[in-house]
Amino acid sequence: MPDPTPVDPTLPVLAGYTVRRVPGFQARKAYLCPACGMDIGAGVGHVVAWPDGVAAERRHWHLHCWRIAARRGRIA
Numbered sequence: 001m002p003d004p005t006p007v008d009p010t011l012p013v014l015a016g017y018t019v020r021r022v023p024g025f026q027a028r029k030a031y032l033c034p035a036c037g038m039d040i041g042a043g044v045g046h047v048v049a050w051p052d053g054v055a056a057e058r059r060h061w062h063l064h065c066w067r068i069a070a071r072r073g074r075i076a
Contacts, residue, residue, distance in 0.1 A: 008020070008021045011047065011066070012066065012067050012070035012071065013070065014049070014069065014070045014073065014074075014075065015073075016051060016052055017049050017050065017051060017052060017075075018049065018050055018051075018052055018055075019047060019048070019049045019066070019070075020047070020048050020049075021045070021046075021047055021048075021063075022045060022046050022047065022048055022060070023045050024043050024044055024045040025043075027040070027041075027042055027043055027044055027045060027046060028042055028043075029042055030042050031046070031060035032060075033046075033060065033061050033062045033065050034059045034061065034075070035061060035062070035065035035066070035068065035069055035075075036062065036065050038062070040060055040061075040062060045063070046060055046061060046062055046063060047060070047061045047062075047063050047066040048060050048061070049061060049066060049075070059075075
């Protein structure tokens with residue numbers, strides 16, 4: 001089943017990962033950013049990324065943190 005969320009061409013990509021933007025009005029829960037360890041509050045726009053084909057490993061990132069990780073070419 002294809003992902004119904006359109007790809008955002010302004011998001012940095014990282015080979016082997018699917019990336020989607022979550023607008024603030026759709027962010028209903030708080031998450032912890034895996035890069036900086038800080039909260040992403042409910043109502044705050046952010047990015048969700050996961051290894052291709054492994055949606056169970058989705059992680060929610062601050063956009064800035066995701067940009068840094070993608071620029072480095074790795075998430076860890």
